[in-house]
Amino acid sequence: xxxxxxxxxxxxxxxxxxxxxxxxxxxxxxxxxxxxxxxxxxxxxxxxxxxxxxxxxxxxxxxxxxxxxxxxxxxxxxxxxxxxxxxxxxxxxxxxxxxxxxxxxxxxxxxxxxxxxxxxxxxxxxxxxxxxxxxxxxxxxxxxxxxxxxxxxxxxxxxxxxxxxxxxxxxxxxxxxxxxxxxxxxxxxxxxxxxxxxxxxxxxxxxxxxxxxxxxxxxxxxxxxxxxxxxxxxxxxxxxxxxxxxxxxxxxxxxxxxxxxxxxxxxxxxxxxxxxxxxxxxxxxxxxxxxxxxxxxxxxxxxxxxxxxxxxxxxxx
Amino acid sequence: xxxxxxxxxxxxxxxxxxxxxxxxxxxxxxxxxxxxxxxxxxxxxxxxxxxxxxxxxxxxxxxxxxxxxxxxxxxxxxxxxxxxxxxxxxxxxxxxxxxxxxxxxxxxxxxxxxxxxxxxxxxxxxxxxxxxxxxxxxxxxxxxxxxxxxxxxxxxxxxxxxxxxxxxxxxxxxxxxxxxxxxxxxxxxxxxxxxxxxxxxxxxxxxxxxxxxxxxxxxxxxxxxxxxxxxxxxxxxxxxxxxxxxxxxxxxxxxxxxxxxxxxxxxxxxxxxxxxxxxxxxxxxxxxxxxxxxxxxxxxxxxxxx
Numbered sequence: 001x002x003x004x005x006x007x008x009x010x011x012x013x014x015x016x017x018x019x020x021x022x023x024x025x026x027x028x029x030x031x032x033x034x035x036x037x038x039x040x041x042x043x044x045x046x047x048x049x050x051x052x053x054x055x056x057x058x059x060x061x062x063x064x065x066x067x068x069x070x071x072x073x074x075x076x077x078x079x080x081x082x083x084x085x086x087x088x089x090x091x092x093x094x095x096x097x098x099x100x101x102x103x104x105x106x107x108x109x110x111x112x113x114x115x116x117x118x119x120x121x122x123x124x125x126x127x128x129x130x131x132x133x134x135x136x137x138x139x140x141x142x143x144x145x146x147x148x149x150x151x152x153x154x155x156x157x158x159x160x161x162x163x164x165x166x167x168x169x170x171x172x173x174x175x176x177x178x179x180x181x182x183x184x185x186x187x188x189x190x191x192x193x194x195x196x197x198x199x200x201x202x203x204x205x206x207x208x209x210x211x212x213x214x215x216x217x218x219x220x221x222x223x224x225x226x227x228x229x230x231x232x233x234x235x236x237x238x239x240x241x242x243x244x245x246x247x248x249x250x251x252x253x254x255x256x257x258x259x260x261x262x263x264x265x266x267x268x269x270x271x272x273x274x275x276x277x278x279x280x281x282x283x284x285x286x287x288x289x290x291x292x293x294x295x296x297x298x299x300x301x302x303x304x305x306x307x308x309x310x311x312x313x314x315x316x317x
Numbered sequence: 318x319x320x321x322x323x324x325x326x327x328x329x330x331x332x333x334x335x336x337x338x339x340x341x342x343x344x345x346x347x348x349x350x351x352x353x354x355x356x357x358x359x360x361x362x363x364x365x366x367x368x369x370x371x372x373x374x375x376x377x378x379x380x381x382x383x384x385x386x387x388x389x390x391x392x393x394x395x396x397x398x399x400x401x402x403x404x405x406x407x408x409x410x411x412x413x414x415x416x417x418x419x420x421x422x423x424x425x426x427x428x429x430x431x432x433x434x435x436x437x438x439x440x441x442x443x444x445x446x447x448x449x450x451x452x453x454x455x456x457x458x459x460x461x462x463x464x465x466x467x468x469x470x471x472x473x474x475x476x477x478x479x480x481x482x483x484x485x486x487x488x489x490x491x492x493x494x495x496x497x498x499x500x501x502x503x504x505x506x507x508x509x510x511x512x513x514x515x516x517x518x519x520x521x522x523x524x525x526x527x528x529x530x531x532x533x534x535x536x537x538x539x540x541x542x543x544x545x546x547x548x549x550x551x552x553x554x555x556x557x558x559x560x561x562x563x564x565x566x567x568x569x570x571x572x573x574x575x576x577x578x579x580x581x582x583x584x585x586x587x588x589x590x591x592x593x594x595x596x597x598x599x600x601x602x603x604x605x606x607x608x609x610x611x612x613x614x615x616x617x618x619x620x621x622x623x
Contacts, residue, residue, distance in 0.1 A: 036573065042483040042484060042485045042486070043453060043454065043455065043483045043486070044453070141357065141358060142356075142357045168480070168481065170356065170357060170509065171355065171356025171357065171359075171509060172356075172511060172610045172613060172614060173356070173614060173617060174356065176570060176614075179571075180571075183554070183571060187554055197483040197484055199484065199512065200510070200511070200512065200610075203572050203573065204571075204572055204573055205573045206573045206574055207573075207574075221573065221574040222572065222573055222574065222575075223549055223574055223575055223601075241499065242495045242498060242499065243495055243496050243498060243499015243500070244499060246492070246495060246496070246499075259488055259491060259492060259495075260491050260492060260494065260495030260498075260516060261515070261516050262515055262516055262517065262518060262533065262534050262535070263518045263533060265495075300605075300606075302512065304484055304512065307484060308484060308485065308488060311485060
């Protein structure tokens with residue numbers, strides 16, 4: 001571990017402009033060594049631009065960032081040596097074998113001789129791909145590919161690893177296995193910076209930063225973020241006519257948002273509206289439009305509800 | 318047409334040594350949205366392709382609008398809209414031109430009113446003169462959906478319609494789908510996302526070419542005969558390792574700052590155990606409702622140990 005205290009990633013006032021467009025707007029954050037930090041936001045929120053600056057690929061317009069103790073603007077090449085980067089889509093060579101991918105990533109990072117062999121053995125053991133070394137990567141199941149991409153990104157023992165939507169499109173068992181591996185790395189002191197818009201992935205993070213419109217708009221543990229909607233009432237309205245219910249609820253001031261959900265509609269009450277008032281307003285609106293509903297139970301908001309609510313609030317200046 | 322829009326019945330299909338469909342059965346009812354939920358390789362896409370008559374079954378039955386899809390004529394095919402995972406938009410055509418192209422492909426006479434309606438529904442109107450490859454990923458998905466709707470199908474088959482789409486666009490997509498349901502369309506979709514499956518009227522849990530269970534999300538959650546406790550504690554890793562060795566605990570999952578603990582006995586709250594975890598400070602314990610993910614994982618675990 002190099003200088004820089006216990007924080008492995010520190011950004012202060014990090015800003016990037018492209019002409020008149022402010023893609024990243026004064027982002028300040030600090031990620032501790034061994035922490036799994038989730039950077040969450042919709043497309044176009046500034047996630048990739050931030051990551052490119054943190055990886056030393058793009059110079060900031062203003063502000064500064066230190067990654068693994070190194071200033072990204074002053075020594076971008078040194079930053080690249082100290083970090084790993086994994087994206088499910090881009091970091092493997094599909095027409096090469098497992099072993100060949102490990103050799104290629106080793107060579108790219110200047111690993112050779114006994115050091116490469118030791119890291120290769122670590123990678124094979126960690127990814128449990130020993131019986132598939134000559135398999136072509138394109139022929140591997142998604143879960144194996146992910147584990148290979150992860151160990152390739154870690155071959156050169158980086159202090160910080162950036163994961164870009166590492167488990168999108170795989171089943172929950174494989175996702176759990178993948179995050180067990182990520183957690184073991186974090187326990188060993190590797191700092192994990194994960195970008196995603198996939199809320200199932202965000203749940204595995206120690207802390208989450210929400211980005212919208214280039215700004216960091218909320219930050220906290222998944223548990224703490226969910227309490228951000230505390231006091232807000234979410235009703236699960238059971239109806240056979242969700243389309244008509246959505247139309248009816250769109251005109252109700254007590255309802256901030258209504259969305260299709262299962263065999264019914266989820267209605268998020270406006271701020272300051274209690275469960276009884278919300279239920280009464282929903283029932284009245286449905287009755288007015290002749291929509292039959294069997295129940296309107298209060299349910300717990302998901303991280304996605306919180307996320308959408310914060311993004312919506314931020315979109316209104 | 319009886320009580321089913323389409324169905325697979327004990328369908329089997331092997332590709333070489335791979336048994337893609339292994340006795341799969343399910344039926345789509347008129348006006349419902351049924352989700353096929355399962356990991357990569359569960360047979361979701363193959364099931365859709367068999368229903369469309371694109372691959373012949375080795376055995377079993379496939380029915381689409383009351384007919385064998387392999388024998389069905391062009392008239393039946395136009396009653397179906399299919400959005401494949403790698404959908405085909407023409408990148409160098411505009412939004413308007415793509416819709417016109419698909420309308421002509423399906424021989425829709427006077428497609429303009431339908432096009433206007435779809436542009437309004439998808440809110441793509443302001444972008445109608447943009448080339449498709451200039452649209453964002455989410456807008457491309459919405460345009461692809463509009464193209465599968467231009468011939469006014471009665472049944473929609475959507476293969477992972479929201480994979481790779483951000484949550485804001487995903488929610489818009491679901492609003493769109495619920496509007497279509499309200500118009501009486503029947504929808505069969507596949508998804509690897511459990512939170513998304515919760516939005517379907519019924520869900521078929523799939524694995525290895527078979528349906529493990531098929532019911533409403535609420536009924537599926539009701540089959541979870543354990544208690545799920547959420548434990549916020551520090552250090553969470555230590556607590557996970559200690560609880561993982563407890564016979565009263567069926568499963569422990571670490572989520573960042575907290576654990577999900579599945580108890581063997583639904584009456585067991587683990588209070589005594591949690592109060593005596595050496596070196597662990599427990600700050601909150603509560604019951605949480607199982608998600609479809611919890612149900613799915615328990616089912617797979619039970620299958621494996623059966």
